Amino acid sequence: MEATITLHVDGYRRELTVDTRTTLLDALRDRLGEYSPKKGCDHGQCGACTVLADGRRILSCLALAVAQDGAHVTTAAGLAQGGGGPHRVTRAFLEHDAYQCGYCTPGQICSAVGALSELEAGMPSHATDHPDAPVRTTDAEIRERMSGNLCRCGAYPAIVAAVREAAQ
Amino acid sequence: MKPFDYTRAHDPASAVQTVAEEPGARYLAGGTNLVDHLKLGVAAPEHVVDVRGALDETVTELEDGRIRVGAAVSNSALAAHPLVRSRYPLLSAALLAGASGQLRNAATTGGNLLQRTRCPYFQNTTTPCNKREPGSGCSAREGHGRDNAVLGVSQECVATHPSDMAVALTALGAEVRVLGPEGERGVPMPGLHRLPGHRPEHDTVLEHGDLITAVDLPALPLAARSTYRKVRERASYAFALVSVAAALQIREGVVADVRLALGGVAHAPWRAHHAEQVLRGEPATEEAFRAAADAELAQARPGADNAFKVPLAVNTICATLRSLTTQEDR
Numbered sequence: 001m002e003a004t005i006t007l008h009v010d011g012y013r014r015e016l017t018v019d020t021r022t023t024l025l026d027a028l029r030d031r032l033g034e035y036s037p038k039k040g041c042d043h044g045q046c047g048a049c050t051v052l053a054d055g056r057r058i059l060s061c062l063a064l065a066v067a068q069d070g071a072h073v074t075t076a077a078g079l080a081q082g083g084g085g086p087h088r089v090t091r092a093f094l095e096h097d098a099y100q101c102g103y104c105t106p107g108q109i110c111s112a113v114g115a116l117s118e119l120e121a122g123m124p125s126h127a128t129d130h131p132d133a134p135v136r137t138t139d140a141e142i143r144e145r146m147s148g149n150l151c152r153c154g155a156y157p158a159i160v161a162a163v164r165e166a167a168q
Numbered sequence: 169m170k171p172f173d174y175t176r177a178h179d180p181a182s183a184v185q186t187v188a189e190e191p192g193a194r195y196l197a198g199g200t201n202l203v204d205h206l207k208l209g210v211a212a213p214e215h216v217v218d219v220r221g222a223l224d225e226t227v228t229e230l231e232d233g234r235i236r237v238g239a240a241v242s243n244s245a246l247a248a249h250p251l252v253r254s255r256y257p258l259l260s261a262a263l264l265a266g267a268s269g270q271l272r273n274a275a276t277t278g279g280n281l282l283q284r285t286r287c288p289y290f291q292n293t294t295t296p297c298n299k300r301e302p303g304s305g306c307s308a309r310e311g312h313g314r315d316n317a318v319l320g321v322s323q324e325c326v327a328t329h330p331s332d333m334a335v336a337l338t339a340l341g342a343e344v345r346v347l348g349p350e351g352e353r354g355v356p357m358p359g360l361h362r363l364p365g366h367r368p369e370h371d372t373v374l375e376h377g378d379l380i381t382a383v384d385l386p387a388l389p390l391a392a393r394s395t396y397r398k399v400r401e402r403a404s405y406a407f408a409l410v411s412v413a414a415a416l417q418i419r420e421g422v423v424a425d426v427r428l429a430l431g432g433v434a435h436a437p438w439r440a441h442h443a444e445q446v447l448r449g450e451p452a453t454e455e456a457f458r459a460a461a462d463a464e465l466a467q468a469r470p471g472a473d474n475a476f477k478v479p480l481a482v483n484t485i486c487a488t489l490r491s492l493t494t495q496e497d498r
């Protein structure tokens with residue numbers, strides 16, 4: 001079965017006809033040629049496919065493209081747009097060498113952008129002392145909030161350092 | 169993956185009508201469990217009815233002091249809601265102990281309750297599994313059994329329910345609002361999820377077409393001093409081996425009231441009624457906590473690989489209650 005949908009990807013309106021079985025990840029990569037979201041596990045277990053949908057980080061491998069009809073999707077590549085050079089999170093990843101092979105990196109960066117806005121909004125995490133306590137940006141908070149993004153190269157210390165810097 | 173039709177429902181009643189009439193139709197909310205099952209071949213609906221936009225996305229206080237959580241409220245929004253953080257910290261804590269930030273943003277209250285077991289044989293369509301294919305046998309009984317249930321197991325199925333949120337709702341005694349072809353009804357927790365018995369293919373008491381529209385949290389002052397403790401293989405982003413949701417009220421050193429539920433140990437989130445009963449009126453001491461936990465776990469029937477869950481559950485109950493005796497009032 002097919003459906004025609006509209007996705008706003010990195011600021012551009014894209015109309016496409018997809019099989020209803022297509023995930024957002026496959027629509028972005030295979031249909032729209034947006035290769036920054038990566039396919040790691042395809043089962044919600046690694047975070048490589050993380051994008052922002054209407055400003056919130058989600059896993060594009062577990063979202064049906066048809067269910068995202070009308071959504072504004074931002075990929076790591078799209079964060080750079082707007083004339084101001086790389087996004088502050090992307091810059092922090094570069095400065096801290098927060099990768100080795102780079103495969104998990106676009107997902108890490110989108111996840112960090114989402115995590116930082118959740119922190120700014122005062123949303124608690126498992127690392128917060130008590131769900132009702134004020135939220136502080138500690139390394140424990142950053143590690144917990146980034147735990148949905150695995151890095152097989154083990155660049156974790158540099159990733160935490162990059163997110164810490166971007167938070168300031 | 170089998171082809172399917174996709175429609176977006178605009179209101180709960182029409183969604184129920186569509187799904188109730190079509191045996192091959194299924195609801196879709198956040199998709200974080202169903203889409204995975206479509207890929208694995210565990211689910212093969214002919215029609216996917218997206219209800220996310222048709223269901224309530226708000227948390228509201230009712231006139232009698234209860235809190236109503238719309239079925240489309242995301243797991244992250246619920247955990248961060250001021251009323252939940254202050255009145256039901258165990259619920260915020262349970263939600264925040266589950267999955268990852270990305271998953272919690274997509275996952276909904278209704279979908280979280282109805283997520284299916286993570287039993288590896290259930291998720292692998294090449295192995296026998298009574299839950300996926302009734303009558304085919306249970307691979308987990310003789311197979312890799314570390315994650316299996318220890319309470320309320322049956323010959324047919326030893327799977328556990330994976331939700332953290334459901335454990336907190338079970339401790340609270342929440343009520344699930346359900347809209348079915350015959351109208352609306354409330355299903356209490358515990359009571360939504362079943363023990364496997366001879367029919368492990370049924371996770372819950374809901375029938376085809378039943379739609380969860382909301383979850384009501386009772387006004388429960390005791391819940392202000394409550395918490396959730398989860399023991400898992402790694403510090404984050406892993407399902408529970410054992411978890412405990414607890415609320416405790418102490419007056420002059422004596423347990424005036426207590427709520428206790430366990431996760432990771434049974435086919436349903438497990439309300440520890442027995443332990444609660446033993447504990448009420450006892451001094452709030454380590455010995456009393458241990459006696460209550462031992463009493464609850466006396467019914468455990470572990471297999472060859474998961475006997476560790478019994479002392480782990482006892483110790484986790486004690487540690488959780490102990491942490492509540494020292495927690496300051498907020």
Ligand SMILES: Cc1cc2nc3c(=O)[nH]c(=O)nc-3n(C[C@H](O)[C@H](O)[C@H](O)COP(=O)(O)OP(=O)(O)OC[C@H]3O[C@@H](n4cnc5c(N)ncnc54)[C@H](O)[C@@H]3O)c2cc1C
Pocket residue numbers: 043044045194195196197198199200201202203204219223239243265266267268271274275276277278279280281282283284330331332333378379380381405406407408
């Ligand atoms: C890698 C990974 C790790 C995870 N870790 C955890 C964890 O540690 N703890 C935890 O608790 N969970 C965990 N989860 C599971 C996650 O919490 C669930 O997938 C999620 O809560 C399901 O919600 P959803 O809205 O996405 O449901 P969906 O996938 O949309 O639906 C799930 C089921 O519920 C049905 N359904 C949905 N909404 C309704 C409704 N309103 N009425 C009736 N039926 C409905 C659907 O038909 C489907 O059968 C994890 C998931 C993944 C992928």
Ligand code: SF4
Pocket residue numbers: 285287288289290296297298299300305306307308309324325326327368
């Ligand atoms: S424990 Fe239940 S879900 Fe797992 S294989 Fe046995 S029947 Fe299937």
Ligand code: FES
Pocket residue numbers: 038039040041042043044045046047048049050059060061062
């Ligand atoms: S590819 Fe989506 S989480 Fe791994």
Ligand code: FES
Pocket residue numbers: 098099100101102103104105150151152153154155
């Ligand atoms: S940089 Fe290689 S997986 Fe993270």
